[in-house]
Amino acid sequence: MPRRVAVIDLGSNSARMAIFERTSRLGFFILREYKIKVRLGEGAYENGGVLQDAAMDNVFCAFSEFKHFIKLYKVNKVLCAGTSALRDAPNSSVFINRIKNELGLGLKIIDGKMEAFYGGVAALNLLSPLSEATTIDIGGGSTELAKIKDGKIIDTISLNIGTVRLKELFFDKKDISGAAKFIDDMLSNLPNGFNSANIIAIGGSLRAISNAIMQIKKHPLKLVHNYSYELKEHSSFIEKLAFANVFDLKDFPVKKDRYDTIREGAMIFSKVAKRLGGKKIHTSGAGVREGIFLSNLLRPGIKFPQNFNPSLRSLQDRFIETSNPNTPKYAKILFDVLKPLHKLDDKYANELVIASKLYSLGRFLGFYSEHAHSSYIVQNGLNYGYTHEQKALISAIIFYQGKLISELGEFKELLPSIDEVRWLSFLLGLAKAVNISDEMEFSFVNHALHIKGIKNFFMVKESIKKLVKPSIFAITFD
Template sequence: MAKRTAIIDIGSNSARMVVFEKTSHLAFHMIKEVKSQVRIGEGAYENGGVLQEVPLQRAYDALGSFKNIIKSLKCQKTLCVATSALRDAPNAPSFINRVKKELHINIKIIDGKKEAYYGGIAAINHLKPFDKAATIDIGGGSTELSFIQNNKIIQTISLNVGTVRLKELFLDKHAKTDKIAKFVEEIVQALPDDFKTEKLIVIGGTTRYLSKLIMAKINYPLKTVHGFEYQLSDYLELIRDIKTSPTIQLKDFGIKKERIDTIREGLYIFDAVTAKLGTKHVITSGAGVREGVYLSDLLRNQHHIFNPTFRLSLRSLIDRFEIQDIQNNSAVKCSSDLFDALAYIHQIDSQYKKELEIAAKLYNIGIKLNFYQKNLHSFYFILNNLNYGFTHQEKILVAILIKYHMKKLPSAEEISRYQDLLPHIDTVNWLSFILSLTNCLHEDLINATFEFEYKNHTLYINSSKKLNLAKESIKKLAKPASFAIVLNESRFF
């Protein structure tokens, strides 16, 4: 069995645990995620930071349940970190000792800068590279930020303000909105000027939930919040309406019950920070402190960063679906060479060659679930799993190419739901055709090599081996333009 690691994060508001399973040396995927809204910091901020008995017991019970899961899943390693509430509490040591003695879980209290670092590491390894950006993670007791330049963490900072802290100090006491805003703004002024950046990567419950609200508001075609991006100016009015609305009106924004008592507090912080940083563009990260803790352990000999060419989700899918390297590499080379050979007629930007090659790697993964409707199975696997290291535009293009390969070319109507995330329909059709032709040439499952040449309105395919099934399949292909295909076997030009 692959090595499994449990990561526990005890925050002021929630205790969370994820279990990661390695699929190869560096690739992994999540197999379990649980959350308990323990509110360990409840009542602490108005009592000098002292953790209260009832919240402590809730946290202990949650950790006991986590321990049962760890045993059941046979995790070989457990890493547990605690943030703001425990690091601020004078009675934290007694709780930590009790958990260690009775549950055999070692809690490590991390400071705010370390917490910010973990969030930054998660963003760097799970999103596209950034020349300049900042991360923000709004927690219950504090808010952490990291500054990224050339895909490296340059600086981290922790602000002593969080959702639970604001709730207990102000909103529970029905303080006026201008008083809350002034309190937050004074703390946010501690952010140095060199943190200013137009790109902000949001981590944590409040800001991810805001992204989900925006996705629902615009009827966004994907459900995955990781990688969702938006222009802040388009939603400032919504943010400010929510943060100043009375509790009874929050349901009108589609806010769920479990978020009602902290969403406004989080948006006060978010609004003040974005104003200070000069934020224009927001990118959502589904990975945060827990992933950062795991990656810091996994990549301890690589400065906590994957090689730039490594794509976590892609490698994990290849591992889990046991894709054969020989045929896989042949399909990728074939699709790439076809793209180049047909460049004169398709005239597609070469940037899409990358998505074509990824589709060639993954087009048959759905067969592991069931042969029938394998294209549709593959489509859903891609939509839900090709997340880390890919933009939504890249992911949906790969998924669409796989869904329609070996079928009729997709029409504008069929892909209309995703049209804002896709290139022009002509580009989609050409890429779909090239993937389908690649599949045809591998129908015989023999290790043939190919050379391609396009001339005189004809694509000449020279194969090192005889391909009876490929010939029949090619005749049935729908083409995006009028040209002939000639398959020459057992010889090259």
């Protein structure tokens, strides 16, 4: 697969393009992302689905801009997908031919089940693992569901319920009760096999709702991807948003560019989530674009190899020139050897090992404040596959690295106890200090940690002595 791939997703409301850059066989990151509100479905739902000239012109202009950036960033491959509005339109072929002939872009219509599948692929690979869940991807013309179970997508469905569709047919006519009935009728035949306590929220409207809840709760991490909340705790807020007067939207923590369809999105989400029996909402910043990219990247499969994380690999590819495998190895050994003393839950060994692989990310900026730069990059670049709690902890372990911790700062609510963070950061600092040899040995006897292999390395021993121990015990060099 080429190094740089652009994926264009043309929906009923917006045209979006993401430029993905591969850093190795499976490692990647999003280099650039663009969104233009084109409203391709505007006027179509009251005219038999026929695309209107003004709407098609808007999309053509958007694609022309996309083409500029495709050339600017020397993109090697372009994948274009059209969803609900194009599916419904009897004149879609005319527009597709215009895009092909005048811009050289091959726009393909994907059916509703494939659209749902792509959302499922993105959720399956780029969120923290869930044994079972159902995705809800709300677009302008339709809503897609994908049922995920035991690492597989077992069913998909597309429903003709979308924000622009509801806006034109009901909300613009102030027929809110009609919109509610329309959704209920659509959901009446939804198979029970899609029911799930875990709901994965995909799409701009649902990200906007999650962002609003994050602001209300003053959530410290500002990235919406993988943010989770209890539906019961916030269902009343979502319903108030759905039934709000358009002039009262300014009182909600929602961006202005979402005002035109956020009420419709909130109504759809509230009803679909309740119909599915949803309890926990997991927000996905990844959707159809990522699903299309991953389906091409991972073919013939649809899932990354076990224990592989694309964000972790991409950060290592881009920012760590030489990787020392001893640091993760010794971090895990020290965690196990000192277990009688620290008594940490075994689950934290994973975050410690990840931190030990990424602690030197900031070195490319220079020696000074390397730990702070590395911590920041983790917060903002370790995007996929980790919960907000895991990201905050990995970042904190890297930031402190055995230094004195008097308070946990802005991420306190996401972190375990201060004593647990002290231990984990100490273990990273110690593993980093002793990574000079492949043949280190460690043992914990008579309340003393015995380190064999660095007896004649005076600078290493001095650096270990400077570490702030989280408990009283001796360290000897044999």
